[in-house]
Amino acid sequence: MAGAGPVTETVEAPNKVKAFLRLVMIEHSVFALPFAYVAALTAMRTEGRSVQWLTLLVITIAMVAARTVAMAANRIIDRRIDAQNPRTAQRELVTGALSVRSAWVGLVVALVVFLASAAWLGWLCLVLSPIALFFLTIYSYAKRFTDFPQAFLGLAQAIAPLGAWIGVTGHWSWAAFVLGLAVGTWIGGFDLIYACQDVEVDRRIGVRSVPVRFGIAASLRASTVVHVVTVALYVWFGAMTGYGWLWWAGMAFTAAVLAYEHAIVRADDLSRVNRAFFTANGVIGIVLFLFALADLVFRQDLTW
Structure with a gap:
């Protein structure tokens, strides 16, 4: 990568576990996990x-565990890119708060946990787990070979609901596939917004993305279109699985939050990107679940 230099290595922090958890931003599991629960509980409704x-x-x-593998791999692979971006220059592998070796150890532990969990959930989950890991990494x-890395992020996130459904039923589901596409377009869509922050730096160091290739304004418009598709897919999933009025109320709330997210971010004012990315999107996942x-519960579709 142009302009890449060695990453600073310093004395590692005493608490490697805390540093690793900060590295992989473990709290951001909230984005995809609620939809894994939606898929799992819906599948359980159909399975007894x-x-x-x-x-x-x-x-x-x-x-x-799967998300931890993906995030640890991302931080290891991108550590020299992160060192050149002021927004990411304080990440643990850049500053030396965590060594690359310790990050690899954490990744391998998470990988073992993921594979063991997949095996417990059934042979199909175990067989499909390498495919999931491929898309997650x-x-x-x-970002090194395409202007559309957000599409790959969306594909990676789409795996969660489908994997959860297969973990319950042991077989493929088109409803879970639709929910996965909804989650993938949702996360890919807001990553289009998030990537706008780094346009100038990315152009300088050779990182590719939709905002770099087409500009911030076009990226924000594309995000809006993608999120319209997201809402349509959530509606489709609800219709396919027979959810009632509470699901549709949640859908109305989700659409309103997405509209708010797009209203507060403009091409000439990216100061509220973090509010849109972390706050609004965290709310969507939890509230829709x-x-x-x-x-x-209200329709007594499950025995608790």
């Missing part, structure tokens, strides 16, 4: 109408 608590726990472990390389859960 009772909650399988142990299965939900293993799905949680698998999803968090390719995003880090996508709660509406789906309330619908299942």
